[in-house]
Amino acid sequence: MSPSATNQAVIRLHDVYRTYEMGGQVLNALDGVSLTIKRNEYVAIVGSSGSGKSTLMNILGCLDRATKGRYLLNGTDVGDMNEGELAKARNRQIGFVFQSFNLLGRASALKNVMQPLVYRGIPLAERKRIASEALEHVGLGDRMDHLPNQLSGGQRQRVAISRALVGRPAILLADEPTGNLDSKTSQEIMGLIDQLHNDGQTIIMVTHEADIAKHCERIIRLEDGKVASDERQTKAGHI
Amino acid sequence: MNTIFESFRSAFESIRAHGFRSLLTSLGIIIGVTSVIAVVSIVQGLSYTINAQFAGLGGNSLTVRSHTPFKQQLRGKLAKLNDNDMQAISRQIDGISHITPILFTQTGRQGAISYRSQTAFSRVIGIGPSYLQVNGVYPQEGRFFTRDDNSRRRLVCAVGADVIDNLEIPKPAIGEFFMLGDEWCKIVGVIERRGEILGFSQDDYVLLPYGTARRIMGTTRDLDIQIQLLVDDMNRLEEVKSRIRRVLRKEHKLKAGQADDFRVQTAEQLTESFNAVLNTITAVSAGIVGISLLVGGIGIMNIMLVSVTERTREIGILKALGATRQDILLQFLIEALTLSMIGGLVGIAIGYGLGALVASLLPGFPSAFVPLWAIFLSFGFCAAVGIIFGILPAAKASQLDPIDALRYE
Ligand SMILES: Nc1ncnc2c1ncn2[C@@H]1O[C@H](COP(=O)(O)OP(=O)(O)OP(=O)(O)O)[C@@H](O)[C@H]1O
Ligand SMILES: [Mg+2]
Numbered sequence: 001m002s003p004s005a006t007n008q009a010v011i012r013l014h015d016v017y018r019t020y021e022m023g024g025q026v027l028n029a030l031d032g033v034s035l036t037i038k039r040n041e042y043v044a045i046v047g048s049s050g051s052g053k054s055t056l057m058n059i060l061g062c063l064d065r066a067t068k069g070r071y072l073l074n075g076t077d078v079g080d081m082n083e084g085e086l087a088k089a090r091n092r093q094i095g096f097v098f099q100s101f102n103l104l105g106r107a108s109a110l111k112n113v114m115q116p117l118v119y120r121g122i123p124l125a126e127r128k129r130i131a132s133e134a135l136e137h138v139g140l141g142d143r144m145d146h147l148p149n150q151l152s153g154g155q156r157q158r159v160a161i162s163r164a165l166v167g168r169p170a171i172l173l174a175d176e177p178t179g180n181l182d183s184k185t186s187q188e189i190m191g192l193i194d195q196l197h198n199d200g201q202t203i204i205m206v207t208h209e210a211d212i213a214k215h216c217e218r219i220i221r222l223e224d225g226k227v228a229s230d231e232r233q234t235k236a237g238h239i
Numbered sequence: 240m241n242t243i244f245e246s247f248r249s250a251f252e253s254i255r256a257h258g259f260r261s262l263l264t265s266l267g268i269i270i271g272v273t274s275v276i277a278v279v280s281i282v283q284g285l286s287y288t289i290n291a292q293f294a295g296l297g298g299n300s301l302t303v304r305s306h307t308p309f310k311q312q313l314r315g316k317l318a319k320l321n322d323n324d325m326q327a328i329s330r331q332i333d334g335i336s337h338i339t340p341i342l343f344t345q346t347g348r349q350g351a352i353s354y355r356s357q358t359a360f361s362r363v364i365g366i367g368p369s370y371l372q373v374n375g376v377y378p379q380e381g382r383f384f385t386r387d388d389n390s391r392r393r394l395v396c397a398v399g400a401d402v403i404d405n406l407e408i409p410k411p412a413i414g415e416f417f418m419l420g421d422e423w424c425k426i427v428g429v430i431e432r433r434g435e436i437l438g439f440s441q442d443d444y445v446l447l448p449y450g451t452a453r454r455i456m457g458t459t460r461d462l463d464i465q466i467q468l469l470v471d472d473m474n475r476l477e478e479v480k481s482r483i484r485r486v487l488r489k490e491h492k493l494k495a496g497q498a499d500d501f502r503v504q505t506a507e508q509l510t511e512s513f514n515a516v517l518n519t520i521t522a523v524s525a526g527i528v529g530i531s532l533l534v535g536g537i538g539i540m541n542i543m544l545v546s547v548t549e550r551t552r553e554i555g556i557l558k559a560l561g562a563t564r565q566d567i568l569l570q571f572l573i574e575a576l577t578l579s580m581i582g583g584l585v586g587i588a589i590g591y592g593l594g595a596l597v598a599s600l601l602p603g604f605p606s607a608f609v610p611l612w613a614i615f616l617s618f619g620f621c622a623a624v625g626i627i628f629g630i631l632p633a634a635k636a637s638q639l640d641p642i643d644a645l646r647y648e
Contacts, residue, residue, distance in 0.1 A: 063559060063641045084563050091561020102556050102645065106256060119561040121241045163560070 009072070010170055010202055011037040011060060016069035018055050018225075029055040030066070031225035039170075042197045043204045044213040047222035053206045056222065057175045060204065061096050062089045074170060091119050095164030095172045099179040101156045103148040103163075109135060110144040113163045120167065134166040135159070138192060154185035161192065165201070172196065174205040178212055190215050242566055243573070250574040253546070254581070264542040265582030267535025268624065271528045272583050272617045276590025278524040279613040281597055282517050287608075299473045300373050301480060302509055303328070303466040303487070306502040318500035319463040327490050328466065332482050334475055337369035338468040342452045352445065354406035354417040361402055362444040363419065365452020373467045378428035381413040388427075389448040394419075396451075397428035399442035419445065420455065476505060532620060535582065536628035543575050543632035554636055555644025568637040575629025576622060583621030587614055 018030040029052045037043055045053050058064035059071060062078060071078040073093060081089065090096075103112050113131035122130070135144055138158040148156055157177060164172055174193070178186035186209075194215055197203050207213050214233075221229040254261045305318040322340065329338045342365035344350065350360045368384060371377060378397055388395050396419070403412045408426070416423045424447075433441035447455070456462060470479045480503045487501055504512065547554070554567060591609055 058642055061559070063645070084565075087558065087561055087563040087566075090559060096559050098645075102552070102559070104553060104556060106252065115557070116560045118242060118245050119563070119566060123241065167561075 008039055008075075009036045010039050010041075010074055011035070011204075012070075012072040013060075014070040014072075016059065016066045016071060018052070018059060018064070019067040028225050030059070032069070033222075033225070033227055035220065035227060035230065037171075037202070037204065040197070040200050040202055041204075042202075042215070042217045044216035044219045045204065045206045045222060046208070046213055046219060047228070049208075051222040052225040053222055054175055055225075057173055057204070057206055060171070061094050061173050062086045063096075087119075091116060092167060093170045095167070095169040097157070097160050097164050097172065097174040097177045099176040101148070101153075101160050101180070103156055103159060105148055108145050108147055109140060109151065109159045112148070112159055113166050116163060116167045131162075131166055134162040138162045152185075153181050154188055157181065157185075157189055158192065161189075161196075165196070170202060172201055172203045174203070176206050176208065178207070178209070183211075186212065242569060246570040246573040247577065249570060250577040253574060254578060260542065261578060261581075264538050265535065265578055265585070267531055267538045268579050268582030268621055269535075269586045269589065271531035271535055272586025272621065273590040273593065274524060274531070275528040275617050276587050276609055276613060277593040277597070278521065278528075280591065280594030280609045282521050283608050283610060284594075284598055286514060286517050298506060299470045299476065300506050301468050301470060301476070301483070301503055302506070303468075303483060303501055303503050305463050306500060308498045308500065311500070317463070319461060320466060320501060321462065321464065324487060324490055324501075325464070325466050327486050328468070328483055331486050332479065334471050334479055336469045336471050337372045338466065339367035339369040339373055340449050341366055341370070341465040341467055342449060342456070342462060343465075344452065344456055352402065352406060352417055352419055354408050354415070357406045359402070359405040361399075361405075363447065363452070364444060365447045365449045365456075367449045369469075370446070370467070373469050376430050376433075379431040380411060381426070381428035383428055384448045389450045392450040392454045393448065394422055394424045394451060395427045395448065396424050397430055397446045398426055399430050399440075399444045400432045401440050401442040402445060403429060405443070419447075422455065480505075532624050535579070536624040539575055539578055539625065540628040540631060542578075543571060543629055544635065546574075547571065547632050547636040550636075551639060551644050551647040554639050555641050555647065558639070558641040559645065564637040567639075568633045571633035571636045572626065572629045575633065576625035579621045579625030579629075580618070583618050586621075587617060 013033055013035050016030055016033045017028055020027045020029055031052075033052075033056065045056065047053050055064070059066050062073070062081075066079070073089060076089075078086070078089070103109075104115065107115070110128070110131055113134050114127045117127040117130060132141070132144060135141060138161060140155060140158055140162070143151060143155060143159075146155075148159070151159065157180075161172075161174075161177075164174075172193075177193070178189055181189060190212060193203060193205070203216075205212075205216065213219055217234075218230070218232050220227060303320065303324075305320045307316065307318040311318065325338065325340050329335065344363040344365070350363055352359050352361050352363075368386065368389065371383060379400075381397070383397060384395065387393070398412075402408075403410070403426075406417055408415050408417065412426050412429060415426050417426070418424070424445075430442070430446070453462065470476050483503050484499065488499065491500055493500065557567065587609075594609065
């Protein structure tokens with residue numbers, strides 16, 4: 001990899017709008033957002049409730065499309081992608097972590113982590129091997145056969161993180177990953193995410209809490225669908 | 240390939256997770272397939288039995304039997320053939336080599352036979368001397384009836400080999416007496432063994448001289464006989480047939496507009512007419528089965544729609560993890576398919592069991608036999624039902640918007 005490649009923009013948004021029309025009223029959940037996120041950045045998106053954070057994350061995660069504007073993911077225009085290509089991008093480029101974990105309730109931890117690999121056509125034995133390694137990596141080597149409802153909240157979120165990362169995606173997107181956890185467990189999860197960042201993972205995270213945002217190197221504040229501020233900060237304890 | 244296999248696995252899991260609901264859902268399919276397999280196995284059994292009955296009849300034989308048109312049946316008038324009819328045929332028509340009356344005794348007391356402590360039931364048939372040639376059966380031991388036996392109405396008989404076995408008559412059986420109804424009957428001949436056809440014995444019958452049979456059955460009653468004959472020249476079969484018709488119409492004093500009260504049939508037609516009835520039964524039951532499979536399919540569609548709604552969030556998660564529309568479509572389609580095919584398998588098993596049960600309850604009925612085509616056909620039908628009625632719910636699932644699906648409570 002050339003030195004310039006490490007600085008390459010993974011995400012580039014240019015004047016992106018997401019508009020909802022409800023009963024004749026037009027609402028711009030995103031109102032002209034432009035931003036660039038480079039490889040290995042650790043970004044927090046903050047803002048008051050309803051400011052458009054989740055809307056932005058869904059667009060970044062290829063779950064939703066911008067109404068207007070351009071979104072380049074690793075240099076490819078997402079606006080030009082068809083349904084199948086979007087699914088492929090979600091599978092290979094993006095790892096999504098949700099506030100409410102969103103694990104498959106009837107599948108064990110291991111099967112949850114194996115699921116994204118099914119859509120890559122990886123054979124069963126190989127899937128098992130990769131997924132159990134990913135679970136061991138988040139410290140759940142001894143919980144592989146547990147169903148989600150047999151795990152604690154923190155453990156569930158670890159499973160979700162390991163599922164998001166099992167396919168080695170370019171970006172980890174986390175929408176309030178600690179929103180359903182107590183403060184101690186939140187810190188544990190943040191420790192894990194910090195670790196991932198140190199290993200080179202690009203991370204974009206939505207949060208309400210200043211404590212959590214402190215972990216990140218860059219904080220983007222949204223207000224009414226617009227970028228109100230975009231600041232870098234040096235993080236305590238990290239270089 | 241990978242995703243198809245995965246879809247089958249997850250289909251089995253979700254069917255097992257809702258065991259009772261899945262059973263209820265596939266009940267329509269189960270009932271449909273059960274009835275088609277049971278009906279087919281019974282019809283097949285009947286058809287083998289009937290074909291076996293006529294197996295001995297040569298291609299140049301004709302059988303004349305009484306036939307009551309439906310209208311007459313309603314009025315309670317039954318058509319009959321009697322000795323005079325036979326006399327008329329043999330006197331007025333040439334080109335006939337052998338002719339014999341056949342009198343089937345009524346079942347019940349007259350079919351009861353016994354020897355010492357052994358009791359059994361058998362088919363008792365009164366026949367003329369030409370019966371052997373027409374039906375191609377010959378005595379293996381002893382002799383056949385003489386004209387004297389017939390005219391003196393002697394109580395002598397020729398029996399199928401199974402009668403000897405069933406009554407445990409010591410061999411050689413020639414000359415032994417056994418009880419036929421209330422009368423002592425002497426065995427003068429044993430007919431050569433024809434064997435079994437699919438479990439149906441071809442050797443369980445007692446042949447009596449026609450005159451004797453009439454005496455046993457009581458001359459007072461107006462008996463209905465069948466007439467069998469052989470035509471010399473195979474090519475003149477149709478011609479002889481129409482001449483028999485003319486003779487009998489005259490004999491029965493039928494007017495120009497009246498329908499025949501008898502039927503003249505070739506060996507082929509005999510089996511054909513029975514097979515036609517069986518085919519009708521099969522067709523009617525196929526129709527009923529079609530309706531029940533349709534109902535079963537609607538049941539599957541209904542449950543699959545419920546299932547899609549229940550699992551909206553799961554679908555959203557799968558899409559977020561990278562499932563394409565086709566992946567989701569395939570998963571739900573395969574689930575519907577699996578549901579209907581499991582129903583089909585259970586139906587085939589139960590239907591086969593029912594057919595075997597019926598076969599074992601009816602004496603002289605061949606053991607259950609389900610042809611491979613019936614199994615493949617019902618299986619194919621189930622698969623088609625699963626796909627046709629699974630496509631709508633599966634399409635609905637695949638079209639869900641990932642964000643809406645993830646937000647679904
Ligand atoms: N499907 C929708 N239809 C109509 N309006 C919507 C829809 N989704 C979001 N919105 C609106 O868009 C705006 C932004 O919503 P969004 O979920 O992005 O907020 P958020 O910043 O994530 O808030 P929170 O911190 O509470 O999660 C809100 O005003 C919301 O009402
Ligand atoms: Mg939100």
